[in-house]
Amino acid sequence: MNHDCLICFLRRFRLLRKKRTVTSYISFYFRSFRSQFSMLNAIFYLELSLEDNNSRVFILLDNGIVRRNPGFKKFSSEELYMAWLVILSSILVLWVASLCKILHESLFASKVTFLNDGGVIRRRNVLLVIAHPDDESMFFAPTINYLISEGHNLHVLCMSTGDAEGKGNIRKEELYLASAILRIPVQQVKIVNHPDLQDGFGKMWNWNLLANIIDEETRAHSIDLIITFDDYGVSGHCNHRDVHQGVRKLLHVTSGRHIEVWKLVSIGIARKYSGIVDIWLSILFSRCQQNGQYECLLNQDPVKSYSAMAQHSSQWVWFRKLFVLFSSYTYVNTLKRVNE
Template identity: 55%
Template sequence: MVHTHLPRALFLNDSNNGGSAKTRNVLLVVAHADDESMFFTPTINYLTSRGHNIHILCLSNGDADGKGNTRKEELYQASAILKVPYQHVKILDHPDLQDGFGKLWITIYWQRLLKRKSKFLLASSQRKVEAWELVSTNIFRKYSGPVDIWFFKLYSMQCSNKMLHCLVNQQPRKSFLAMAQHASQWVWFRKLFVAFSSCTYVNTLRKMK
């Protein structure tokens, strides 16, 4: 796995003193079932290859078209492809966090949910919690595919004081296999998205303060 990082940014298996790193509990928060496959496969592959315990919290069961139960099962199947255990996947069906166009999520609800889940992981690990976010890019980089790896290197040279990491997906085929488990969503334009999206090939993460 190619792992490009900046000197000031320590990410999970990195170590300040050169010693061996310990296994971490990692909570990946996504809005919808299929986001984990479309956007975060490079991160998930990186973490599983290093033995970290990944938990996925999906904030909506995707019931906008009455397919909530189907999409839940699809997420479990995709998680299996990504080597995330079934019992580590939590899918919410909260009345204030429903999927669909025009639906507005009140920030305070999902913030409370994240706080409760983070407390559980913190109690399990007895370590300080770190938060990382996926860096948004312009539309050109978004659909530049693997070329975005080189754009990140140029970008990082200009932002040496930022805590950034570039996680490159050495198994991009797994993105397609995982997304294909979401059969109800695996339509032609999503196939094109996965093929050309930079998120299939690389995730640029920023440490949140």
Template identity: 60%
Template sequence: MPTLSHTSPYPPPRRRRTATDAASSPSYQLVPHSRVVVKMAWLVATLSLIVIWLASIFKVFFGATSSSKTAVLDHGNKRNVLFVIAHPDDESMFFSPTINYLASNAYNLHMLCFSTGNADGMGSIRKDELHQACAVLRVPLQQLKVLDHPDLQDGFGQVWSHDLLAKIIGEEVGNHDIHTIITFDNYGVSGHCNHRDVHHGVLKFLQTNPERNIKAWELASLNIFRKYSGPIDIWLSILSSKRHPSKAIIVNEQPWKSYEAMAQHLSQWVWFRKLFVSFSSYTYANTLDRINPQPVNT
């Protein structure tokens, strides 16, 4: 009698995937391989960064040179230099490479600080801290002037008169026979409005007093990647000076002094400023650009 076959209307059950099948799958083998490649890439990048960082530190401590320093310093016997800043701690956070270099080469340093930094009601404390920081940086204390003018108070909402700033700068230049001024550029490194006003005050003074023949330099503001690249930015700054000979690159031969000077500002010495001083390129080098003001039409 013939055997009747029964055909099920449902497909046969799928065989469960085993560990052996998974191990033999090309896609399974690709995943761990890709992870190894990614890990190796990160390792190479990290090691490269460490090597560059160490080479940069070596450059600072054992081979520091100040590119184009003669462009900013070679004024014969004219060695009276005035730093014009906005707040106590600007000198330590931003200008310390230049201050250290000039102090080491027997320049006569003066500093004009336009406020006591009283935005949080600690003006008298911050003024004393600035004196201590200047002692570390070898700026003669009798040549430090800190203002507490009612129209020049610290704060993001405070607008400083450029005419008033120029007038005060002119008085300092005349009283101390200043030959060179060093200050912020138009952006002011951090973008603080007081920094920017100080720049415009210096510019106003130069424009209205061309006969004084004052040399003026501004501290270049860097993009955020260069700003927080620490000593690595030294190489980029030096390369930039090769393309732009008018720039002056001053490498900090004593970067620990920047840290020590900023530590004198105890009221400001919080964790993020400790990180800033450690990783900021302004601790290790300054790029200075010459200010060439256009005369004011009268």
């Protein structure tokens, strides 16, 4: 617990004890975590000395609610060991089952009906619109692998060079290398370097300008389907969100051309970092939607995604390596259709 949390706790405790105040010392003894994924739900024992009776009081801190619990049972080391063993075994079983599911998808014919017209796959001209080099590998790898494996004609439009750190030229070459790993022809990858579309958290992009650039690309390659970020942009990056708004602007002004648009659904932080285990929640969620507005795409080759991201050597630092390993976007994409 940090200092602010401790002060908050003491205030709550003093409300419970009213006129009694904590004067001597506080010792925290961590006993056990009851958690699933990133749900923080911990039990602490506190030993407090009070000025009036110097009594020892046990307090249970559960979901931010403080309760007096004098008779709380202390767990033995054997019980704690067994609890941790059960938790770790359950996580291991989930990971193994998830890996088997991914392996099954890669070895056998996929049952995904995305872009199938009555069971017949029609070759589509698809444009993937991203904000920066490395977005394709970090977030859209399952979608890219599916589209390439099904024989669709995929083009990538990157709206900036990612020059926030002065590495724009390097990152352009890295995108070409990553595209080769993902089996996207280099000539079908376009990187925009516009003075008003520069990488940066505080740099807002003009939606009309984005729509015009995307429109030119769709006309040049007879694009009939666009895939991009949703309005949150996975990470909340303003450039990701602006790309989404630019595509929506295009969809509004070119409604007569009937361009189909799908967006990558952003998920909460607990699912986002649950890794391969999230494939089950994604599959369940998409199957609960019976209107055909959602599609769940499993990554048929996660190793290829990792290799593609490794081509972005200027960005391949330790926390991005962990992100690619534990991010659910490495293993599954949930797409939602954008209505005009």
